[in-house]
Amino acid sequence: MAPPPRKAQISQEAFDAAVRENVEDFEMEEGEAIADAVHTFQLQGVDLTGIITDGRGKEEHPVILAVKDLKLAVDDNAGMDRLCEALDKLRLASAGENASIAVRNGAVENAVLACKLLIDENNASYVSTAMKTLLSLLNDEQSKKDFFSSSGCDVILNFLSRHDDSSEISMLSAAVIASSASGSEMLKEEFMHLKADEKLIKILRRYVENAEVLSSACDALKALVSPDDSNVLASNAFKNARTIWKAGGVNAVLETASSNRKDPTLLVTLCATLKAMAVNEEICKSITGDNGLELTLEFVDESAKMPNKLLAKNACSLITQLALSDANKDAIVLQGGCQKLVTLASCYSEDVSVIQEVMSAIASITLRSPSNATKAVEAGAIDLAVEMMDKHPQAPGMQKQTCHMLRNLASRNPENRQCIFLSPTFVHACQLQRRILCCVARPGPGQLQLEKEMGKVDKQILSVPHQPVEEKMRKFRQEASPREGCVKHQQLGRTYVNSTPVSNTLAGKRRVDGATRQKPQHQSNTKRLRSDVRRPPPDPNRAFNGAFFFLAARLRCRERSCRARKRSHPHPARSAKTQSRPATINDRDDNTISTFTALPSDLYVYLAHTQTHRLKLCGQETT
Known part of the structure; x- marks a missing residue:
């Protein structure tokens, strides 16, 4: 990530000149002139940190006087007592926002010089005074630069x-x-x-x-x-x-x-x-091997018995970090980590920040681990998630972590999906957070509910602004498998699309220098896209098929509508030759697929794991 842009800075003299101009030329009062100058510089994006804006001159401000006293004491080598007195005076004067004024006028350099004079002193009180003064000044970027340059x-x-x-x-x-x-x-x-x-x-x-x-x-x-330094490209x-x-x-x-x-x-x-x-994983394993995991789970128990929000949050955050190592996930579950986390969340049911850390920890423990997901469900993770999502609908961070946890519980455990998505409370909580779900289809009213929810998906698609991903999606489509007529394994955001129908607009033809020619019949038909190649039947082991084909069918309908509009209202800049030539795969409407890829990645996750019943979509039965 590139460093953040720097704000412009001005000197104290430039600010004072602007105030004088307001007083002399516009006949403003002093307070009004200062306020106008501050407002003007802020509108121009100028950083006024370290500028005296209270009307007192540079010679009269107590911070400037304290810095001058310290400089005199250092230059004159006036003795330890006077030096410490000047340091203490500077520390008291530079409290709060005045510290930036002191830094701008050389306080850090003089404080470091004073500390160098005290190195050989055995009096701990002198050294303590110097350290406290330095500590009060090191609070912004400029002070740290001065500290570095002064050794x-x-x-x-x-x-x-x-x-x-x-x-x-x-x-x-x-x-x-x-x-x-x-x-x-x-x-x-x-x-x-x-x-x-x-x-x-x-x-x-x-x-x-x-x-x-x-x-x-x-x-x-x-x-x-x-x-944590945003000014460097790599740390x-x-x-x-x-x-x-x-x-x-x-x-x-x-x-x-x-x-x-x-x-x-x-x-x-x-x-x-x-x-x-x-x-890294090596350090995570060493922490677990040195009894660190047992200590952390003990802290979780203690924070549940004797409420301590900060300890609960930090202990859960540490568990999340340790669970990044796959070897530690099983160890956490074997020591009852899931049950302890669920108990902790129940104790802090009113505190969203603690619940968010608990959900994040369970999500890390159950990631790519079906056995751990089963243990988490047995501990009551699903009931906890549904309850918390319904109880705190206005907490997006907690809702997001809960959705990640539920995704991990359902990803490799089909038996958990029906428990999650048959809960009306869960669906209601997700809708409150604009989590567009594909409901579980049932005969009769369930099918109508599915259509209603997918209508919301359509609205979400139409509300997404166009994103310039045409080139990416064109490359995506060109990687189609000629043998199966479906797109290869491709990553979209955080979700994997395994079976996308490919357009058959080529019909066995290829474009060469703006013209078309028929491919020789003696060549293998498996090396080209044929118009009679049908989409392969969906694999029942792929949970994505049902919801994905439903969306794909709607997208194809919209694509055909776009083509019809283009034929009825051709682009005026197109030549007759371009309009008359056969359409190729590169001429397809890119907006259709680009809007699909612009959907939130959470939607793909939900669509991948919510279809547990058969649906009749586009004349095919999917599982």
């Missing part, structure tokens, strides 16, 4: 090495690493180059009983392995996670979690850190 990473790690016996310095150092590395790829790389991960792992193993230090160290590790977060895992970081976090099971606040941070580190 702030070296200073922090020097503090951490010299004062490793101080819990306060260790906590503040880890907090500075977390704050600066978050959202900055260059600082992540610099800290990893300086072996900051090894120092953080030592902190985890040294301060096992100090929750504040452990929380800061975990935040720092999580910042180093999170790809080294995956590489950093593997490096930290090889250095023993995952094992240290698990040991910390095992020793602090009664601290829910710390457990939330530990679960989030483990999830960020579990970037």
Whole structure:
């Protein structure tokens, strides 16, 4: 993904000049002039971060005065007491939105210089003051650039090495690493180059009983392995996670979690850190092998007994990440993970965010695993999904994860489909979220209901704006199998289309340089598309056939209508020669299929798994 566009910036002098112009030329009051200047620059897309807009001049603003005092103390080498006093004054003055003003006027560079003067000091209070000041300033992109250019990473790690016996310095150092590395790829790389991960792992193993230090160290590790810098095209977060895992970081976090099971606040941070580190199957397996899965399921039980929304969400999120490894899915089910997740969702039935994480976890556990899907259904996952979708119709995130879970339950388990889609509550909940379903067909009223639902599909097709996918679909059609008259296995979004009828407009002819010629009769008929080749009978083992052929029939009817309109109202720019020549496969109406591919991918998923009864569609029986 390309970096986001940068906003234009102006200097403080340019803003002050605009205010003076409003006062002198337009005779505005000072407050009105400032408001007009702010509004004008905002309309122009100018970033006013760090600009003084309260009317006080640059010489009178307390943040500017504090930065000047610190600069004087650093330049004059005025002593540790005065230096710390200037640092503390800057920290208090740069609280809140004033931090950006301080950064714009050189506060970070001067704070790092002050820290360098304090490296050889053994007074922990001086170092603590300097670290707190730095921590209050590192909150935007510019401050992190200044921190990097001033060699702030070296200073922090020097503090951490010299004062490793101080819990306060260790906590503040880890907090500075977390704050600066978050959202900055260059600082992540610099800290990893300086072996900051090894120092953080030592902190985890040294301060096992100090929750504040452990929380800061975990935040720092999580910042180093999170790809959260939108200004770079590729991140080294995956590489950093593997490096930290090889250095023993995952094992240290698990040991910390095992020793602090009664601290829910710390457990939330530990679960989030483990999830960020579990970037591949090897690490996921190592977490499970080091008793990490048992701990996570224990956290799920604890959050169900003693309500803790944050712990419940993070524990479920960690289970979702661990379930990305196929080897871990069976382990989760064997330890009663499905039943525990369903119980947890029942305890938090009013909290949509927790339910969403539970549904996501069950969806990951049951993906490509029929046995796990059966266990989830036995645990009550279908009843839970139907109840939650009906109870929270205005929660799209939860509805989406629930649909993914139901898809996994029904994908490879035909016995589960009727349980899901015969529930009127489920259909009603899906309709509320505009999930267009193909209802299960029954004789009589069921067939009418099917027609009604497919009418909604038609409306959905017509409401989708045209998308430029003609070339893609033309290539898609050209990959037709001559032997079977159906399109080969092709991926559309997240769904696989296995049997699409192919037009027989060629009728055994091929176009050569704008003309047509009949193919020699002695050549094999299997190498061309014949007009008498019929669509192969649908395979009863393919759940897609019923709903797909129904849609395909409607699309072909619409295609014939489009052709009729084109014949009755030909395009004026076409030549007579072009109009008279036989139609080829490339001349078919692309809008028909492009609108079909523009449908939401969830629709394909539902259509693939809702037909469990026979339908008579286009004169053929499908299963």
